[in-house]
Amino acid sequence: MVPRLYFGEANPEYFLSGQYQKExxxxxxxxxxxxLVAPDVQWDHTRAPAGRFAALVEEFTCPWRQFSEKDWLRMKKEIEFRxxxxxxKYAPNVNMDNFISAWIATPDDVVNRNPCMPQGGWGALDAHYECSGRLRPFPEISGYRLPLKNYYLASSAAHSAHGIGRGSSYACYKVIAEDLGLKYRPWEERGW
Structure with missing residues (x-):
């Protein structure tokens, strides 16, 4: 299990009222x-030079269609400093004096690299109510099996959605192992 830390102002009204999403x-x-901060360098020291630190920092935004390429480029620089x-505020040793660099992926970057993510979201698809949760991406293929024999869906478009940490590929492998009679089944050894 890789820890993730979420932080921000303790203001449930701002977060839950819709103001945060509207902005x-x-x-x-x-x-x-x-x-969200994911400090994976704590376990894999090859991700940063000796004496340095690296982390994934994530914040959600809006769909790609909301802004122009020029706007996304401007925001890419702005969010780095933000x-x-x-x-x-939470870790005073994190400041611009010891900051080296950032690689920022905006919805514009995602759209231009991944044609299967039409609005630039890491979840691959818009999350309509009828196609959310266990019905994602749509009911007919929500169980990982695609209509073509031996083709499977193991991506952020699956019901576990955004983030590989939610296990789309692992859950899909269980279905593949069942269909193809694969012997490697670590979940059975653990009793899950």
């Missing part, structure tokens, strides 16, 4: 950030 859709970057500023 993301209107501005691209909300006035207040709620960040991330450091926000994180520095």
């Amino acid at each position: 993301r859709w209107d501005l691209g970057i909300a006035n207040k950030l709620y960040l 991330f450091i500023q926000e994180w520095g």
Whole structure:
């Protein structure tokens, strides 16, 4: 299990009222950030030079169609500084003086690299109510099996959605193992 830390201002009214989402859709970057930090370098020291630190920092935004390429490029630079500023409130050693670099992926980057993600979201598809949860991406293929024999869906378009940590590929492998009679089944050894 890889720990993830979510942090931001303790303001449930702002977060739950819809204001946070509205600002993301209107501005691209909300006035207040709620960040996810994944410090994987703690377990894999090859991800940063000796004495340095690296982390994935994530914040949701709006669909690609909301802004122009020029706007996304502007926000790409702005969010880099906003991330450091926000994180520095909780960890004063995170500041621009010791910051080396960032690689920012906006919905514009995602759209241009991944044709299967038409609005630039990591979840691959828009999350309509009728096609969410166990019905994702749509009911007929929500169990990982595709209409073509021995073709399977193991991506963020599956019901576990955004983030590989939710196990789309592992859950899909269980279906493949069942269909193809594969012997490697670690979940059986653990009694799950």
